[in-house]
Structure formats: C-alpha cells, structure tokens
Amino acid sequence: MPTPPPPAPGTSRPAAPAHQAVTGPVVRGYERYAAQAAQWTRGYEARGGHVYCGAGCFACCDMPIRVSLAEALITAQAITPEQARRVEDHARAVQANARTAPDEDAYVARHREDVSFCPLLDRETGSCSQYAARPTRCRDTFSAFSAHYCAVGTWESMGRRERAEYRREVARTPGTDGEVHFIAPLEHLSEPIWAAASRAMRSQWGLEVWGDFWTLTTLAADPAFMARVVAGDRRGAAGRARQLGLGHPVTLEME
Numbered sequence: 001m002p003t004p005p006p007p008a009p010g011t012s013r014p015a016a017p018a019h020q021a022v023t024g025p026v027v028r029g030y031e032r033y034a035a036q037a038a039q040w041t042r043g044y045e046a047r048g049g050h051v052y053c054g055a056g057c058f059a060c061c062d063m064p065i066r067v068s069l070a071e072a073l074i075t076a077q078a079i080t081p082e083q084a085r086r087v088e089d090h091a092r093a094v095q096a097n098a099r100t101a102p103d104e105d106a107y108v109a110r111h112r113e114d115v116s117f118c119p120l121l122d123r124e125t126g127s128c129s130q131y132a133a134r135p136t137r138c139r140d141t142f143s144a145f146s147a148h149y150c151a152v153g154t155w156e157s158m159g160r161r162e163r164a165e166y167r168r169e170v171a172r173t174p175g176t177d178g179e180v181h182f183i184a185p186l187e188h189l190s191e192p193i194w195a196a197a198s199r200a201m202r203s204q205w206g207l208e209v210w211g212d213f214w215t216l217t218t219l220a221a222d223p224a225f226m227a228r229v230v231a232g233d234r235r236g237a238a239g240r241a242r243q244l245g246l247g248h249p250v251t252l253e254m255e
C-alpha cells in the first residue's frame, strides 16, 4: 500500500486515501480471505492434500485477470510511476488483443502467448512486486497439480491419452471441481470479496465497473475517468475510456 500523505498543516490526522469508502471493504475482504484460506489449507494438508503454489512460482501470471474497479484502485494507489507506465503498456496490448481476437478462446490463448506475463511480476525472483495490492484472482488461484499443468502450452501439447489421464487424475484429486486442477474451495472462499466490491461501488457511485486488471488499473489513475465514475456518469466514463484508447467492451463493463 502507498505511504499515506503527510498531515495537512494544522491537523494531526493524515488524509484518508482517495476512494477509501470503496477500497476499504475490499481490503478487509482480502484480510478475511487470507485467514480463512490459511485455515482451509491447513485442514486440506492434514487430510493429505497438497497445494503446489509457493514463492517463485509464476506460470499463472500470464492469464487474463478480471477485476472490479475497487480492486484496481488499490493496485493503482500502490504502484510506482514506472510500474504504472508498464501496466499501461500492458493494457494497450490487452486492447489490441480484444479488438482482433475472433472469440473468447482466442482472446485467452493470445493473452497468454502474446500479451504475456503481468508487468508487476519480478521475472528475476518469480515473485509479485505488488503482493499486498494484488487483486482477488491472484489471491484465490491455487493448484493441486504442479506448475507444469498451469503453464501455457501444456494442455495444448497433450495427446488424447494424456488428456484422458489428466482428467482421471483431476477427478480423483480432492479439492478440485473434478474438471480442472485448481482448488475449488479456495476460489469459492473469495466470493465475499467480489460481493463487497459490488456493494461498495453501487452504494458510493451508483454503478459498478468491472473489466481487465491492467486496463482498470490504468483508468483508476485517470482523474477525468474517476470523476465521471464518482458522479455515476456511465456514458461519460465510457467515453473518457474510449478517448484514452482503453474502452473496448471486452475489457470494460459498466453495470
């Protein structure tokens, strides 16, 4: 999280970070999730389950990520100006993919192969450079198989027999949904964070904004975009996003 600004002259309390009424419930949701996920994981491991995720593991950091604007604000307030520039470059690559991908499968595949890894990933250490401000999806994705199965290209390179074996393995691994190797209960535990974001945006702005992580993190730092959001001006906010070249409907949804 960013260092709070110094107190204004004549006051002893620091100013609250901008949009705290929207970000606060999400931050509290992150804290509750961390405690609940740790407790669930202890029980899972006591029953013989294994969570493969750990420090330096990052094969999943090239996946598209959907967030609320509430989460994007938290990231936007934490990143450095240099990181913000790289996030914006990434957002522009996401926009190009959204404009040209023929369908959702192609969008996801191209994101992983061409748009590639999140610019907040430290490629030398394999760690997230904004761990405390990462969005929900980065917190609730856990794997019951090794990172090899999370990496782009693994599924595509499997033959029919290997895919059948993968499906059998997934089906007999506790904690999965029986279809894929990610740990379903750890994903379900994050649902209150999505709900908190939704309620906070609706009550403060009268609208909800969802979309691509890097696009929304860039828009969250744009005062003109945020002024329209705060005013509940959907059309104005969408127009401002389009003016910035960040308004593709695949990456920006307003409800």
Ligand code: SF4
Binding pocket: 052, 053, 054, 057, 058, 059, 060, 061, 141, 142, 143, 145, 146, 147, 150, 151
């Ligand atoms: S989800 Fe997969 S790639 Fe991501 S940290 Fe876990 S094991 Fe590693």
Ligand code: SF4
Binding pocket: 060, 061, 062, 118, 119, 120, 121, 122, 127, 128, 129, 130, 131, 134, 135, 138
């Ligand atoms: S925010 Fe961090 S954890 Fe999430 S994709 Fe980027 S580098 Fe990975």
